[in-house]
Amino acid sequence: MLRSFAIQAVIFVVAFQLLSFFRETSMLSTDTSLADYTHSTQNFDFDKVPTLMGETVSLNAQGKTTILYFFAPWCQVCHASIGNLQALYQKNEQIDVVAVALDFSSKNEVVKFTSQHQLTFPIALGNEVIKQNFEISGYPSYYVISEENVIIGKSMGYSSELGLYLRSL
Numbered sequence: 001m002l003r004s005f006a007i008q009a010v011i012f013v014v015a016f017q018l019l020s021f022f023r024e025t026s027m028l029s030t031d032t033s034l035a036d037y038t039h040s041t042q043n044f045d046f047d048k049v050p051t052l053m054g055e056t057v058s059l060n061a062q063g064k065t066t067i068l069y070f071f072a073p074w075c076q077v078c079h080a081s082i083g084n085l086q087a088l089y090q091k092n093e094q095i096d097v098v099a100v101a102l103d104f105s106s107k108n109e110v111v112k113f114t115s116q117h118q119l120t121f122p123i124a125l126g127n128e129v130i131k132q133n134f135e136i137s138g139y140p141s142y143y144v145i146s147e148e149n150v151i152i153g154k155s156m157g158y159s160s161e162l163g164l165y166l167r168s169l
Contacts, residue, residue, distance in 0.1 A: 027143075027154045028135055034060060034149040046133075049100070049124040052110060057098055057122040059130070065152075065168050066096040066145045068134070070126070072103040073113035075139040077158050082117045082140075084161040088168075089121050095168055097121040102131050102139075144168050 048056040059068060069085055071078040082099075089097040101110040101123060114123050130136075134143065137156075144153035144167050153167035 027137075027141065027156065028151055030151050030154060032151055034143075034145055034151060044129045046130075049126070049130070051125065052107070052114060052123045055122075057124050059098060059100070059124070061145045061147055061149050062096065063147055064094060064096045065147060066098060067164065067168060068143045068145060069097065069099045070102055070131075070134065070136045070139065070141040071099060071113075072139045073101060073109045074103075078140045079113075079117070081158045082113075082119065084159060084164060086117065086119055086121070087161045088164050092165070092168075098124055100124045100126040100130060102126040102136060142167070 047058040047060060049059055051057050060066075067085065067088075069082075071082065085097060085099070088095065099114075099119065099121060101113070104110050104125075107125065110123065110125065124130075134141070140157070140159075142153070142155045142159060142164070143151055146152045155163070155167060159167075
């Protein structure tokens with residue numbers, strides 16, 4: 001009985017890892033500069049993306065490891081995982097977080113999502129240019145950006161606080 005359970009657990013982990021690998025192949029490549037992707041679009045400044053608070057935020061790292069979290073307010077997995085990102089942000093001063101809302105119908109929809117989860121990091125109001133440049137095909141999607149603006153990690157789907165932290169090392 002225990003052996004059968006162990007075999008099933010191993011098969012599940014392997015299948016999950018393979019699925020994650022294939023989903024993430026559509027994302028930007030790791031070990032490449034974010035500048036290679038964000039400077040290719042004319043008439044859009046990735047250093048001045050509007051936020052919910054009426055300010056702007058950069059999608060480039062500002063001297064710290066940065067997690068870019070792309071979400072849609074209607075995404076149930078985003079609702080389940082955003083708390084892990086908030087906890088990581090609160091516990092680690094050496095990590096910046098910028099959440100980018102995409103595929104929303106109104107600003108109020110994003111406000112409701114952020115209020116519900118009591119988010120304290122910047123929430124950027126994304127658009128199709130951002131979605132295309134970061135090759136976002138599912139939610140949530142994460143990129144971990146080094147201090148030098150190099151993509152050092154990526155993931156799509158649910159991630160635990162520990163998983164996010166390990167990707168940011």
